Amino acid sequence: MNGEEKQQERAGGEGAVDGQGKRPEWADGESASSYVQAKRPSAPKRLVKRKERSVADYVQGVLAGDRTLLAQAITLVESNAARHLELAQQVLNELLPHVGRSIRIGVTGVPGAGKSTFIEAFGTFLCEQGHRVAVLAVDPTSSLTGGSILGDKTRMETLARNPRAFIRPSPSGGALGGVHRKTRETMMLCEAAGYDIILVETVGVGQSEFVVRGMVDFFLLLALTGAGDELQGMKRGIMELVDAIVINKADGDNKEKARAAQKEYNQFLHYLRPATPGWQTKAYTCSALLGEGIADIWQVIETFVKTTKQSGVFDDRRRQQQKDWMHAMIKEYVETRFFADPIVKEKLPALENSVISGSKPVTAAVRELIEAYERGIGGQI
Numbered sequence: 370m371n372g373e374e375k376q377q378e379r380a381g382g383e384g385a386v387d388g389q390g391k392r393p394e395w396a397d398g399e400s401a402s403s404y405v406q407a408k409r410p411s412a413p414k415r416l417v418k419r420k421e422r423s424v425a426d427y428v429q430g431v432l433a434g435d436r437t438l439l440a441q442a443i444t445l446v447e448s449n450a451a452r453h454l455e456l457a458q459q460v461l462n463e464l465l466p467h468v469g470r471s472i473r474i475g476v477t478g479v480p481g482a483g484k485s486t487f488i489e490a491f492g493t494f495l496c497e498q499g500h501r502v503a504v505l506a507v508d509p510t511s512s513l514t515g516g517s518i519l520g521d522k523t524r525m526e527t528l529a530r531n532p533r534a535f536i537r538p539s540p541s542g543g544a545l546g547g548v549h550r551k552t553r554e555t556m557m558l559c560e561a562a563g564y565d566i567i568l569v570e571t572v573g574v575g576q577s578e579f580v581v582r583g584m585v586d587f588f589l590l591l592a593l594t595g596a597g598d599e600l601q602g603m604k605r606g607i608m609e610l611v612d613a614i615v616i617n618k619a620d621g622d623n624k625e626k627a628r629a630a631q632k633e634y635n636q637f638l639h640y641l642r643p644a645t646p647g648w649q650t651k652a653y654t655c656s657a658l659l660g661e662g663i664a665d666i667w668q669v670i671e672t673f674v675k676t677t678k679q680s681g682v683f684d685d686r687r688r689q690q691q692k693d694w695m696h697a698m699i700k701e702y703v704e705t706r707f708f709a710d711p712i713v714k715e716k717l718p719a720l721e722n723s724v725i726s727g728s729k730p731v732t733a734a735v736r737e738l739i740e741a742y743e744r745g746i747g748g749q750i
């Protein structure tokens with residue numbers, strides 16, 4: 370096996386990242402299920418037609434925990450091609466009885482807070498405890514930069530080599546809505562494949578923290594010392610979303626400062642509404658680099674899961690998340706249809722102008738447009 374093949378093998382085969390954290394060209398869109406890269410070491414890269422996989426192939430492969438098939442199934446749900454959407458939904462439908470049996474943990478924090486170092490240490494610890502860990506990322510910036518800044522393998526090399534772990538970078542989904550759907554469905558596939566801990570990493574860009582809060586059981590903010598500064602500017606919003614604040618880099622000279630920050634955060638948190646009913650969000654310290662405090666954080670999460678399962682909050686949240694997800698998708702679908710409609714496209718510019726010039730009230734313009742759209746839809750039926 371040459372170096373490149375080894376990389377692919379480690380990465381879980383097709384659909385995973387290469388050594389630079391970039392996904393192979395064919396991993397998106399027109400696709401992965403039907404093409405495979407030629408593996409002759411000296412040959413230039415080319416695409417070779419391969420037999421399409423069936424629903425049963427994907428389902429059996431995922432349930433057997435086959436990493437290559439899992440990666441291919443994820444590529445399928447990430448594809449924007451219409452025929453893949455249908456196939457992906459059939460696969461997910463079959464797998465539905467096998468999903469949901471994991472603990473879903475979100476990790477957020479500013480760039481440089483140490484998210485990848487933390488996930489590497491935390492994920493490795495969990496694997497040592499006998500868990501199987503999948504790491505996913507929600508990164509809406511990936512569609513802008515053309516590559517994922519989060520969750521790539523080069524940032525978590527030890528974990529990436531661990532046979533009990535599976536790392537998948539953020540899908541390039543365009544809008545956050547697309548990334549959201551793809552990550553939710555990837556989560557389902559990983560659960561069906563037997564991963565019992567799902568870590569979802571995000572960086573606080575726009576709405577991504579709300580999106581991740583909407584898909585995890587426990588949400589953790591990785592922070593740095595200098596709590597005073599952070600508390601000034603931020604973050605009240607984010608602090609009300611999370612179940613724990615972990616002050617990272619509590620090592621060396623920074624140890625005392627981290628303790629002081631922990632105290633400040635705790636004082637502040639005391640006055641905030643907790644993100645989860647019946648659970649007091651608190652601040653903790655750790656050193657992801659030295660692996661200190663990692664086991665304690667896992668203990669906090671275990672206590673959280675036990676407490677919220679007993680009170681019913683855990684299951685209530687999961688049910689609510691399903692409902693919210695459904696509503697978000699309906700909204701997205703209706704909005705897309707609406708703005709793609711030829712009548713809307715034709716009438717919108719003139720109506721916009723009359724609103725801008727003040728010759729028509731906004732409400733009247735909106736009504737006129739919606740009525741025209743509805744008449745058009747009626748005309749089609």
Ligand SMILES: Nc1nc2c(ncn2[C@@H]2O[C@H](COP(=O)(O)OP(=O)(O)OP(=O)(O)O)[C@@H](O)[C@H]2O)c(=O)[nH]1
Binds near residue numbers: 478481657
């Ligand atoms: N001293 C110390 N340094 C750490 C610790 N955790 C991370 N670092 C360092 O902080 C820097 C940033 O860590 P990353 O894990 O890349 O941070 P990140 O939040 O993933 O950053 P982005 O990739 O920018 O999103 C690296 O140089 C790490 O080695 C820690 O616990 N202690």
